[in-house]
Amino acid sequence: MTGQHRIVVLGAGYAGLAAAQQAVQAKGARVTVIDLHTEFVDRVRLHQVAAGQDVPRWELRKTLEAKGIEFVAGRAERIDTAARRVELASGGVVEYDSLIYALGSRADLGMVPGATEFAHTVATSEDVRRIPAPLTGRVAVVGGGPTGIETATELAESRPDLEVLLVSADEPGSWLIPKAAAHIRAVLDRLGVRVHVAKVAAVTAAGLELVDGEHIAAETVLWTTGFTVPEVAARSGLPVDARDRVLVDERLQVRGIPDVYAVGDAAVMLGHNGREARMSCQAAQPAGKYIGAAVAARVHGKTPAPYRVRFVLTCISLGRRDGVVQFMHADDSNGRTVLTGRKAAWIKEQIVRAVGRAAKL
Ligand SMILES: Cc1cc2nc3c(=O)[nH]c(=O)nc-3n(C[C@H](O)[C@H](O)[C@H](O)COP(=O)(O)OP(=O)(O)OC[C@H]3O[C@@H](n4cnc5c(N)ncnc54)[C@H](O)[C@@H]3O)c2cc1C
Known part of the structure; x- marks a missing residue:
């Protein structure tokens, strides 16, 4: 001491x-x-x-x-x-x-049977290292939240040789204002990402089983929905x-x-x-x-003031050249302004750089 x-x-x-x-x-x-x-x-x-x-x-x-x-x-x-x-x-x-x-x-792989055994995630750096490299054939990204949307668009843009599927219980981006969700859908379509709005019941060695009984074959499943x-x-x-x-x-x-x-x-x-x-x-x-x-x-014996988390934006990259930046109210409810396209991609990149610089002290 x-x-x-x-x-x-x-x-x-x-x-x-x-x-x-x-x-x-x-x-x-x-x-x-x-x-x-x-x-x-x-x-x-x-x-x-x-x-x-x-x-x-x-x-x-x-x-x-x-x-x-x-x-x-x-x-x-x-x-x-x-x-x-x-x-x-x-x-x-x-x-x-x-x-x-x-x-x-970290990723929550306990949500459906088979996810722990057969799905990969992008939640931590070791999870990413475990993803088979190079990816081949069809990749099914599960989850229409920010991580799923960013992962599907990034893969589709960087690896046009892959067949990328986005499987989501709701329309991807549906929690944002309609203009933002529509832009996300348009970019997914432009990049050739096939969107499947459905609930996943299980992950298997061969792909996904959906709640309605349908089977989706995939070489790799990337699970992005749910964190623990x-x-x-x-x-x-x-x-x-x-x-x-x-x-x-x-x-x-x-x-x-x-x-x-x-x-x-x-x-x-x-x-x-x-x-x-x-x-x-x-x-x-x-x-x-x-x-x-x-x-x-x-x-030094002082009592700090209370703290409240304050939100400003939701920024989602859609590959390296497109994105969505939606302004939020402080309580994280949707604002009315949304930026899209290259300008949004640029803003997101500047924010990510600033966050990285701040982390490095
Ligand atoms: C692909 C992806 C994209 C994302 N994009 C965005 C975005 O655009 N905007 C946004 O706001 N958020 C984003 N997020 C979420 C964001 O990364 C997390 O909310 C954020 O990292 C949380 O910060 P944290 O410091 O609480 O935890 P973390 O950043 O997860 O840090 C926790 C640290 O604890 C360490 N650790 C864990 N367990 C132990 C242990 N038992 N012993 C010792 N060390 C341990 C880990 O190694 C890690 O370094 C994204 C997440 C992912 C996966």
Whole structure:
């Protein structure tokens, strides 16, 4: 024990890195980040990686240490909140005075039979590495949400030799305003992506079984619908919701557990009008910044102001040359303005670059 306040950040994603960057500014604090990866790969670009593109990556240890932040490579298994320590799969332990839990999310492959065995995902960098390379024949992308739309369009544009299918329970993009959804459909058609509005009942070695009994043959199934979170919080007795996301108060403190905070996809963060914030980098990175500064303030005996997630845009890339940018109200309900085409692709790319730069500190 050095007499310094030990702030430990679990997870070097958008939320964790933003938190560490702020926390390290507290005088008298020592900040340690723990992650199972040694390299940062922009998660919001993983559909591009799946389509065979190179994306920026960088060494966590080198970048963090240059900022005076300690880095521990390891998988967190459990948090002992009584002893104030994190137990790693390696058997090591890391002690803390304040803990920021930012372990993010991963694909939920438990939604239909066969998905765990036969489907691939683009949810994490190791998931993408497991996708058969090179992809051949027909690829069925399941999920008409942002990740499914981005993955299907990126694949179709980068790999015109593939037959890309998008299988979705609803019209892709139907949660956006009609102009945005219509543009998404037009680009899917232009890129030759065949849209199948149907519910998937099971994934098999040969493709998909639909609820109506139809079979869709596919060489590869990419499952993009449904995200879940690491079980570390639940396993450690932190309060969690039915999806294992950590329950926090309006200052992102874990309910009933002093000096432990949770942020990003792994937490139930509230937005304006009390709405639960959707899992997104848009919510995770600013909230990480808030909690890092809040913990730093607490080290000096100050109580931070409450926090509310605020949304501004929904940006969806449709390959490298097209996109949709829809303005949102602060509570994440649809605004009335939407940009499409090259301008939208450019805006999305600038935002992704800015997010990547901010993550790199
Ligand atoms: C293909 C794709 C495109 C996306 N596009 C967008 C977009 O355009 N806009 C947007 O807002 N959002 C987008 N998202 C969602 C966004 O990536 C997530 O919401 C965001 O990454 C959440 O940030 P986070 O810091 O909470 O978690 P993450 O970024 O997931 O970081 C969590 C970190 O914890 C580490 N970790 C996990 N478990 C352990 C463990 N047990 N021990 C140690 N370390 C662990 C992981 O290695 C990871 O580094 C996209 C997601 C995907 C998959």
